[in-house]
Amino acid sequence: MTVRWRTGAAGGERGRRPSWTALALFGVPVLAAVLGPWWGPSGPWTEGALPSQPPGAEHPLGTDVLGRDMLWLVLHGGASVLGGVLGALLIGMAGGVPLGLLAAGPRRGLDEAVMRALDLLLALPGLLVLMVLAVSGHRDWYWLVTAAGSLQVPAIARVVRGAVLAPGTRTVVEALRMQGHGWAYIHLRYLPRELAAPLATDTGSRFAVVLYLLASANFLGLGLPAASPDWAVLIERNSDALFTQPAAVLVPAGLLTALCVGGNLLVDHVLARQRSTR
Template sequence: MTPPPTTSSLTAATTPRRPWIALILLGVPVLLALLGPPVAGDDAPRHDALPSQPPGAGHLLGTDVLGRDVLALVLRGGASVVGSSLAALAVGAALGIPLGLLAAGPRRQLDETVMRTMDLLLAFPGLLVLMTLAATGHRDWFWLVTVAGVLQVPAVARLVRGAALAPGSRSVVEALRMQGHGWAYIHLRHLARELAAPLATDAGGRFSLVLYLLASANFLGLGLPASSPDWAVLIERNSDALFTQPAAVLVPAGLLTALCVGGNLLVDHALARQRRRP
């Protein structure tokens, strides 16, 4: 009889053995976001360029519905995608980490107040909030990133609270408190080191969620203006010309997919390596 697989063999079997695939999928759109704008050139419509032209001489990826060069737009559009997602993650962490630490403190009433407020915030669908803001005229980059970041606060705060309330963390915190150490020393020096790993792992997966929310908002016209080279905006603007000029839709869609899938694969690989550690 064949012996049942051990935990180590199961982990090895499910571990991504080729992290370079994730690095390539994630690295290509990130490099385009970083290096693309300086080399993109002018993306303004040319007088001799027809709209929705297929790839050809002078336009390697063709033109969009406004007659702009798709390659230049793709090179410029990654900066807003990556920058907006990272900025929203930063907003969520800047608000969620302190709230989670406050909830994990010794005051039970404060814990209840913070957590019930987070529960209330969780009840609001992200796209519905963005639609409401767009209807009131708040549809620029600042509001888009701020709202997307605030919507991540409950999950970040719950993660921080749970890690800070873990038995191992609580025993050390109580010992440090009995030794006379203050709140800043305990939370900013000790707990910060304990929370670094789970927060980094969560940020990798949460990046895809934020990217999906922002891309959906831009695709629905709730965020950036229609003239923006953002990849999601390009997909929405050129969706009617999918069959006549597919490159204007498939290239930015492929880059968004690669960014999301590459980030998820890299997080899975990091988690698998962490599970293998003794």
């Protein structure tokens, strides 16, 4: 009996410890994206630099196929990656949360209309939408982020609707209405507290989805121009020099992978911690 108690306590302590591996994987690319533009070389061009030059004293990560310093490119390429993912998530939440609340209202016909309309958007393949935008000439960064964020609206609306229609939440909402509380009190005070946990969990999982979509679009040339220092663009741009200058491909690929894997591990850790405290 004593042994079991000690084992469970040790397991609980391990569940409450922060995942340092996840923090390191996630933190390195985030710090590179946030602090990179204010640190490192003064510019990408160096007199006498050769294309696809291997790492050396003058260029710690070598140069790319155009002769630009890879360290400068890597430190300046994370801003578009992180900013694009966060911007798309904000757009998705700005559209999905109100629509989910609207669908969860008392009017059954409005619920059906909203959800069936969102089902049409949910059926659209993400890369196909971005290809159509690229063909029509809408290749700017903000078009890419707006499209990626709009594609997340149906899924976020479903999460919000499901959370509001959960038996416990629905019972409390009906009780508040019977007590005379109005729409503002229920939707601006009570429901935000109830939606915080499921939305945070969904956002953590959706981070990897949006990152994959934006990185794929930039790798395929559907978004940012070829001269951009974006990590996905660097991978595509230097893919032919993989064996002569591997750092030009492996470093940005490693940062994208670390950002995605680290984010997933952090979400798993938070979910495991929530389960252990129940």
